[in-house]
Amino acid sequence: MLEIFEEMFGYQFMVRAITVGLLVSLCASLLGVSMVLKRYSMIGDGLSHVGFAALAAAAAAGIAPLKVAIPVCIVAAFLMLRISENSKLKGDATVAVVCSGALAVGVMISSMSSGMNTDVSNYMFGSILSLSEEDAMISRILSALVVIMFLVFYNRIFAVTFDENFARATGTKAGLYNGILAVLTALTVVIGMRMMGALLISSLIIFPSLSSMRVCKKYRTVIISSVIISVFCFMTGITVSFAKSTPAGASIVCANLVVFALMSIAGAVKNKGQLRKKA
Numbered sequence: 566m567l568e569i570f571e572e573m574f575g576y577q578f579m580v581r582a583i584t585v586g587l588l589v590s591l592c593a594s595l596l597g598v599s600m601v602l603k604r605y606s607m608i609g610d611g612l613s614h615v616g617f618a619a620l621a622a623a624a625a626a627g628i629a630p631l632k633v634a635i636p637v638c639i640v641a642a643f644l645m646l647r648i649s650e651n652s653k654l655k656g657d658a659t660v661a662v663v664c665s666g667a668l669a670v671g672v673m674i675s676s677m678s679s680g681m682n683t684d685v686s687n688y689m690f691g692s693i694l695s696l697s698e699e700d701a702m703i704s705r706i707l708s709a710l711v712v713i714m715f716l717v718f719y720n721r722i723f724a725v726t727f728d729e730n731f732a733r734a735t736g737t738k739a740g741l742y743n744g745i746l747a748v749l750t751a752l753t754v755v756i757g758m759r760m761m762g763a764l765l766i767s768s769l770i771i772f773p774s775l776s777s778m779r780v781c782k783k784y785r786t787v788i789i790s791s792v793i794i795s796v797f798c799f800m801t802g803i804t805v806s807f808a809k810s811t812p813a814g815a816s817i818v819c820a821n822l823v824v825f826a827l828m829s830i831a832g833a834v835k836n837k838g839q840l841r842k843k844a
Contacts, residue, residue, distance in 0.1 A: 573807050581701045582760060582813070586799050588708035589757040590769060594795035595715050596750050597774035598788050599726040608645065608747070609767030611663040612754040615641040617689060617763035618671035625674055631703055634755045641667075642747035668763075691762030691814035704756040711749045718745055723784060761814040772821035773798065779825070779832035798824055 573579045593609075600608060616634045623633035645663055696704075715722065721742045724732040733739045750770070757766045773795035774787070781787045802817030809816075 569804060569808050573804065578696070579807065581698065582696055583800075583803060585696060585701050585704045585708075585756070586760055586803060586817075587796060588705060588712075589753060589760070590773075590795040590799040591792060592708050592711040592715075592749070592753040593757065593769040594773040594791040595712065595788060596746065596753060597770040597795075598777070598784070598791055599722055599746055600750060600770060601774045601778070602726050603746075608642070608750060609754050609770040611645055611667070612638050612642060612751050613758055613763040613766045614664045614667035614671070616755050616758050618667040618674065620758070620763075621671040621674040625677075629699075630759075631700060631755065634758070635707075635752065638751040638755050639748050642751040643744060646743055646747050689763050690812060691758070691760050691765060692812075696759050700759060704759075707752050707756050711752050714745065714749060718742060722746060727784070761817065765814040765818055768818045768821060769795070769799075772818070772825055776821070776825045776828040779828040780835060794821075794824055794828075 573583070616638050619634040619637040620630045623630045626633075641663065721732075721737060722745070724735075724737050725739045725742045725746075729739050729743075732742075753770070754766050757769055761769055773791040776794050777787045777791040781790050798820040799817055802820040803813055805811060805820070806813040806816040
């Protein structure tokens with residue numbers, strides 16, 4: 566195992582991928598708890614498909630991908646929130662409309678420009694080799710911004726997550742903090758897409774939170790354990806990917822699946838033990 570780690574960190578592209586991946590995993594796990602509790606767990610899917618369409622358009626126009634995808638995804642996040650709050654399309658229906666529509670637009674743009682080439686495939690399924698030094702630097706800066714903003718607005722995000730109506734009644738601008746949560750999620754999705762791919766990035770938001778909730782019950786405990794699970798699964802997945810030459814995104818998701826299954830079993834055992842004590 567030590568030999569594998571030594572070899573991994575001997576390659577510059579792997580060091581770049583690991584540093585960015587750890588930051589993305591941290592951001593995704595922090596935001597995932599609120600997104601799951603607010604029943605917006607699939608917003609990552611919607612934003613990733615929008616991001617794919619933006620990346621496809623940028624590739625066709627010869628523009629730097631992240632410079633296009635970031636503002637487009639932020640706007641899409643606000644629109645999804647607005648549509649969900651003020652129309653008959655609620656939550657999952659809004660995300661479903663955005664997912665299918667954006668993916669179709671991305672595929673059409675790709676087919677009409679250069680076809681489904683390697684770059685487009687990397688955006689859909691992820692590739693650690695597609696992460697340039699410039700992209701890595703932008704990703705590090707944005708990840709730090711996401712973490713700082715989450716910590717600064719932690720109490721407000723907690724309030725709108727658990728009881729939005731009560732938060733509004735106490736004077737909290739719930740719409741503002743929902744918007745901040747959406748923007749932070751959009752940034753996390755965009756910076757993680759190059760490694761995980763548009764089809765898998767949402768799992769980085771959903772799985773660690775769900776796994777943590779199988780055992781932990783308090784919000785802060787869930788967040789801390791979610792961060793630990795996310796980082797562990799990322800390192801496990803990226804190591805397996807390097808050692809066995811498997812896709813990085815799929816390897817990380819499979820690691821999350823295994824942890825989710827184990828945590829579900831542990832949660833069931835814990836609940837049975839508590840019931841027996843009460844009896």
